[in-house]
Amino acid sequence: MRLNPDNFGARLVRLAAFMAAAVLLSGCDLQDMYRQPKTEPYMSSPVFADGTSARPLEADTVARGHLRTNEVFYTGKLNGKEVDALPFPVTKAVLLRGQGRFDIFCSPCHDRAGNGNGMIVQRGYRRPPPYHTPQMRAMALGHFFDVISNGFGVMPDYAAQIPVEDRWAIAAYVRTLQFSQYAPLADVPAGERQKLKEAAK
Amino acid sequence: MAQLFHPSANAIAKVTIFGGAFIVAGLVWAAAELYRSPYVTRAGDPISQPVPFSHKHHxxxxxxxxxxCHTSVENSSFAGLPPTKTCMNCHSILWLDSPMLEPVRKSFQTGEPIHWTRVNYVPQFVFFNHSIHVNKGVGCTTCHGPVGEMPLTWQAETLHMRWCLGCHEHPEKFVRPVGEVFNPDWKPPADQLDRGRKLVEQNHIQKLNDCYTCHR
Incomplete structure (x- = not known):
């Protein structure tokens, strides 16, 4: 086939026009895809009167499978009395989880050792009691769970920030902190005891 | 008929043809630079908010x-923006009378959320998930920059695909131990590449750079 010069020029123009159109149209398409008619978490929405896209739950509704029938696990109480045991086995993983969550959510006020002298207290928040007093040591484990879930005095509740299982892990870790301040010397490995004695001097 | 063009027109024509290529290349380069620049991406540009919230302070x-505050970052695609109640945990007592916090108190009383202005935005054809990144050892500051030094928050990087791919192709340059992910002061050690390669192996970090990793 022989190329017809005139025809070739016309085809070149057509090709250029097509490419320009492709670039321009795909540009429009990109913009459409960039902001799609969908909502992402916390986006505002003109559809609802309060302007939010996320809808609050209807009052008194329970999602299937989410009915809280386990009183001990969800309230820390049995027949209205605070329980003094974890509703699931305590493992090292649970305590480590509790430590991590405690440091995130509790240490700002209670400080990492549970003395109640965290940074927010140093900024002027009312100082919480240390965990290491005889009264606090006598509290049932379920009490700590209840305080995290519902608040106590000036302490706000942490129900929205900490899932139920993590609240129990934190309660278990509070016990660990209490124990740490009263651990007997006999529990310390023999090689370390001397070091502790020297440090205490 | 007289000559239309002086002989020097030949030289001008040659320079124009030769230089044209450079002018086009220069324009393309300038456009690419502009596209990556903070002028377009708003990176480094502090965003004003209804309450001048300072990450530096907190x-x-x-x-x-x-x-x-960002409670869902470990198990959700979205890091989570705190409800006004979280602010009030401390500010029901601290700075209770501060006029700066008036929108916070008003929101708490009326239940209407504070209308924060979004700082980091990826196009909606990108499916980004926070949880997988923080659980594999990509630190907050790796993408969000020195948040602990921001009096008003700004976007730290371009958030362009080329930037994402920098890490998706060479994660060993950026990953840190999982325990350091939320440490705002973490700096890569001198032997980051060696440590990074070990972390990539240890935490089974894959080089996911297929289109459908992010575009689904």
Whole structure:
């Protein structure tokens, strides 16, 4: 086939026009895809009167499978009395989880050792009691769970920030902190005891 | 008929043809630079907010963990923006009378959320998930920059695909131990590449750079 010069020029123009159109149209398409008619978490929405896209739950509704029938696990109480045991086995993983969550959510006020002298207290928040007093040591484990879930005095509740299982892990870790301040010397490995004695001097 | 063009027109024509290529290349380069520049991406540009919230104060001065407010970052695609109740945990007592916090108190009383202005935005054809990144050892500051030094928050990087791919192709340059993910002061050690390669192996970090990793 022989190329017809005139025809070739016309085809070149057509090709250029097509490419320009492709670039321009795909540009429009990109913009459409960039902001799609969908909502992402916390986006505002003109559809609802309060302007939010996320809808609050209807009052008194329970999602299937989410009915809280386990009183001990969800309230820390049995027949209205605070329980003094974890509703699931305590493992090292649970305590480590509790430590991590405690440091995130509790240490700002209670400080990492549970003395109640965290940074927010140093900024002027009312100082919480240390965990290491005889009264606090006598509290049932379920009490700590209840305080995290519902608040106590000036302490706000942490129900929205900490899932139920993590609240129990934190309660278990509070016990660990209490124990740490009263651990007997006999529990310390023999090689370390001397070091502790020297440090205490 | 007289000559239309002086002989020097030949030289001008040659320079124009030759230089044209450079002018086009220069324009393309300038456009690419502009596209990546903070002028377009708004990177480094502090965003004004209804309440001048300072990460610098809350993170660096007070030592509050990222997850105290961004509670869903470890198990959700979205890091989570705190409800006004979280602000009031402390500010029901601290700075109670500050006029700066008036929108916070008003929101708490009326139940209407504070209308924060979004700082980091990826196009909606990108499916980004926070949880997989923080659980594999990509630190907050790797993408969000020195948040603990921001009095008003700004976007730290371009958030362009080329930037994402920098890490998706060479994760060993950026990953840190999982325990350091929320440490705002973490700096890559001198032997980051060696440590990074070990972390990539240890945490089974894959080089996911297929289109459908992010575009689904």
């Amino acid at each position: 993170v660096s001065d007070d030592g509050i963990d990222c997850r105290y």
